[in-house]
Amino acid sequence: MADRPGSDQVTTLDTPIRLDYHFSAGAAATPYLRGLAEGKFVGQRCPVCRKVYIPPRGSCPTDGVATEGAEVLADKGTVTTYCVVNVPFAGQSIEIPYICAQVLLDGADISFMSLIQEIPADQVRMGLRVEAVWVPPEERGPTLASVEYFRPNGEPDADYDSYKAYL
Amino acid sequence: MPAAPAPRQGRRPVAVVSFAQAPNVRRDTAHNEVELLLPVIGEVLGNLGITKDDIGFICSGSTDYLIGGPFSFVAALDAVGVWPPKSESHVEMDAAWALYEAWVRLQEGDVDTALVYGFGKSSMGDLGKILALQLDPYVMAPLWPDPVSLAALQARALLDHGLATERDFAEVAARSRRSALDNPKAQVAYDRSADDLLGEDYVVAPLRRHALPPLTDGAAAVMLAAGDRAFELCERPAWITGIDHRVETHALGARDLTSSPSTAKAAEVAGVSAGPVEVVELHAPFAPQELVLCRALGLPVDPTGAGSTSVNPSGGPLAANALMAGGLIRIGEAAARIIDGRVSRVVAHATSGPVLQQNLVAVLEGA
Known part of the structure; x- marks a missing residue:
């Protein structure tokens, strides 16, 4: 509690709050998380529109039906869009500037956010082909932290038409 | 077609025409909220032989404090499949109040049906603490x-x-x-x-x-319909x-x-x-x-x-x-x-x- 200068009124009050949760990943996300521990990307497919979602959350957001199966995807894909992070902030663990990109894995119909490394920030571009760099097997777990980052894999840039529907 | 009883409030009769709920269980660790809702939404529409394309408005009730994550009600919409986009709203309250909002929305007269749903998993957090946070934050909740x-x-x-x-x-x-x-x-x-x-x-x-009461993981959904649409969907609508x-x-x-x-x-x-x-x-x-x-x-x-x-x-x-x-x-x-x-x-x-x-x-x- 802090008093306003020249006053005996209480002006602030600290009320620490902490809540702990037992997270339920669900039927669709559980194989996805287990896959990450094994160095694999596992998605699910919509039986109506045939799209593959990763991470899968159990339902196709377009059709409103349960997604199915266990689609093991390549651990490489295409940068669909990106930004260069130049702003330092508290708790930052990566040296700036760095690249935050949307990566569309080959075979997936939705991109997800990832860190891009091993390339100067000013050379990252839409269509850049990248591959996952996994942490050593003994450090992997059911978390996206099993992927350290993505890096260019040397393939020619993807044609714009191949990913324009995912922007 | 029979006539709807005159409502005391509003200018347009609105009825509950379908209801579905998930099995209420102590702890459902196998499903996330979307997976909990999917069969419930499917049943409440299936009872009437309609699809998500027949929904005019959507309103849900839930609270992120139960889940421990932000905007869970947005994620929950995946259980409906809102494409093409639909007019939708949410209350951070029991879904009975979502039904009230949907009832108000149907008074406007431009849509005839509304999907209302609510979901809550009590198993993931400490309800004793979570519910304390709905109290006055200065002198009650800190206790x-x-x-x-x-x-x-x-x-x-x-x-x-x-x-x-x-x-x-x-x-x-x-x-x-x-x-x-x-x-x-x-x-x-x-x-x-x-x-x-x-x-x-x-x-x-x-x-x-x-x-x-028991601690429960569960979800429920109601379809509302207004005017003649209610009789088209349901032989005996429950008029509000x-x-x-x-x-x-x-x-x-x-x-x-x-x-x-x-x-x-x-x-x-x-x-x-x-x-x-x-x-x-x-x-x-x-x-x-x-x-x-x-x-x-x-x-x-x-x-x-x-x-x-x-x-x-x-x-x-x-x-x-x-x-x-x-x-x-x-x-x-x-x-x-x-x-x-x-x-x-x-x-x-x-x-x-x-x-x-x-x-x-x-x-x-x-x-």
Whole structure:
């Protein structure tokens, strides 16, 4: 509690709050998380529109039906869009500037956010082909932290038409 | 086509035409909220032979505090599949209030159907702490009063005022769990006498275990339809002829916990006393609260259920208490008894906030 200068009124009050949760990943996300521990990307497919979602959350957001199966995807894909992070902030663990990109894995119909490394920030571009760099097997777990980052894999840039529907 | 009964509020008759709920369970670790909702949404639409494309408006009730993650209601929309985009809204309240918003939306007249759903998994966090955070943040919440202790204060006040006995609490619980034997979606159902229940130890005196609701993971959905559309979808729609909700102060010390003036006012506006009440579904999570609500609604206070009004034939929240869905389930359970032709006039009640702070009352009638 802090008093306003020249006053005996209480002006602030600290009320620490902490809540702990037992997270339920669900039927669709559980194989996805287990896959990450094994160095694999596992998605699910919509039986109506045939799209593959990763991470899968159990339902196709377009059709409103349960997604199915266990689609093991390549651990490489295409940068669909990106930004260069130049702003330092508290708790930052990566040296700036760095690249935050949307990566569309080959075979997936939705991109997800990832860190891009091993390339100067000013050379990252839409269509850049990248591959996952996994942490050593003994450090992997059911978390996206099993992927350290993505890096260019040397393939020619993807044609714009191949990913324009995912922007 | 038969005519809908004239509603007391609004200018357009609106009815519940379909209701579905998930099995109420103590702990569903196999499914996330979307997976919990998917079959429920599928059933509430499937009952009517319609698809998501026939929905004019969507409103849901849930709280991120149960899940421990932000914007969970946005993620939950994946269970509906809102493409092409649809007009949609959400309340951080029990889904009974989402139904109220949908009812208001249907008064506009440009859409004829609305999907309402609510979901809550109590198993993921510490409800005692989570629910303390709905209290006044300066002088109440920092004390972390848990909901069982607050309900015990209310129960003690009832006893001290001579408005109830501990046997009354046991009778309410015994009757509710016995009714729940006929409810395949119920979580806690048994046939035990009040004498037997009175042998239990206190959890927080004067509340014994039987007077407490179970912790529940669950979800529910209702379809509303307006005007002629209701008759097209449903042979016997449950018309909402009256609906109102009122709130009391958040300062617990300023309330008389033995009465519920907000329920009484909502009941008056909704027209509860304008006809016989064949069934009432009360959102009374703690057994003593049923007595407070019956009094406020002007219904006979009879814990054994011997009166002419059937109280919580589903078993009520003592049989299953899915937070954020429990109030909507009361409306759905009451409406279902009109839709299937068993009764003609029912009352449904929903509550939100600590110890009956905010209350919604709806009267539903068959044509």
